[in-house]
Amino acid sequence: MDPVTRLGVVGCGLMGSGIAEVAARHGIDVRVAEATPDAVEAGRRRLTASLDEGVRRGKLGEEQRDQALARLSFSHDLSDLADRQFVIEAVAENRDIKTDVLRALDKVVEDPAAILATNTSSIPIVDLAVATERPAQLIGMHFFNPVPVQQLVEVIPALTTSQETVQRTRDVVQRLGKQAIQAADRSGFVVNALLVPYLLSAVRMVESGSARPDDIDRGMELGCAHPMGPLRLLDLIGLDTAQAVAESMYEEFKEPLYAPPALLRRMVAAGHLGRKSGRGFYTYDG
Template sequence: MNIKKVMVIGAGQMGSGIAQVCAQAGYEVLLNDLKPEFVERGLGIIKKNLSRQVEKARMTADEMGEVLSRLAASTELADAASVDLVIEAAVENMEIKAKIFAQLDELAPAHAILASNTSSLPITEIAAATKRPEQVIGMHFMNPVPVMKLVEIIRGLATADEVYQAIEDMTKTLSKVPVEVNDFPGFVSNRILMPMINEAIYTLYEGVATKEAIDEVMKLGMNHPMGPLTLADFIGLDTCLYIMETLHEGFGDDKYRPCPLLRKYVKAGWLGRKSGRGFYEYN
């Protein structure tokens, strides 16, 4: 399978990062979102990231121009008719993803691979919305995409071996490290990370220690680059809650029960960095 042209659906932080690394690797990229202003904002993030690379002499202005020339804006899913691979990075909601994949199944060429950047939702269920489940796969990039090396590649129940191999090979061309994972709630990364964050929130909720103390213990004692509560703010508390709910529902095990304090903060609109307040305040 020869992948030359890629469509990325969702021009937010993850989608723009995925589009950037694909364009830097030499692929033609369509960055798609619902409104032109969303796509422009995503392209603006990419330009800002690349400009920083030029300032640090990691890239020349000409190289930046070449990368940007491989990026095009899209607001129509019908543009998928000309691509070899679609990477969906829309909101983490099964109903929305299933609807997008059902439409892509009708619009994308017969040979096209349909991938999802979901962080926790079952690939098998997303694939069931299409008539080509063997061509549906998970590509879970880490945030921030241009910096983080890992991509979890998730096989659905029906994913074909040649499709898996094509995506593994393509991932390597992005200078990323592909890791094969089977289709279970939360995959590997979030099945391990999110319960740790949730337990840190319980530790705060039960008054075991202050938020600063909890973060210091994990940074200095476990050599984590940032504490779990700071990391939760960075990820977004609404995202943390959604993933914990997905784990809780998927496994039916109370060890994945979201901490009441996490629910309380999300209901209050304290979502972390993006809202200006989570466990910490951000001005």
């Protein structure tokens, strides 16, 4: 089968913009679809700023940045992804939104052999697969934040996913310069199953008044050499996304450790979503 040269990405938020950036940097023609013209412009700005940051940090040259930008196109019309061979869905962590987007993609993408991958953090892959007419070609492809920096992609076949789809997805991971691990289709896969209870425990520690956010974070940064403590990491992930992930995991396992703490729910209700809204456990400029 031909290697993937035409990739689609749906959703250009924190993750979609990172996935599109990395693919374009690795020589792939990438078309990004967002829901509205305003969201397209916000996504384009986010992606361009990250490429500029890569240049500033010496990760790529100005010419490479410009070549990556030339490989990227943007649209607010999903049907512009019709000619794609492989599409990665990275819209909000909401089962209904993802189901609608994947069903629409299934109809729009012309090549019956094309693969639809979802970047969901916690929604069962099989539920999304059977919502489409191509359950053998739907797979979980879970990137990590920030995508240009983190090396891992979890590859998650559903019970319906074909072995050919798994292999083709692994080939794309390699093409993007990332490393794959394979995980079973259980909510949270490998990494979030371990990470989320830890993050939620830190929120409960703040909630109970046992320690302040900065002390908890410095504890894990200085005591365990984590690059960032759990509350700074929650602010990076987005508290709305973290809540949605915890809810899916709790729905699947009914395990109290996965239940979103009241403080997390209150912060999301208040719009304190972390870095992306300028305020979470900490405040951010710009």
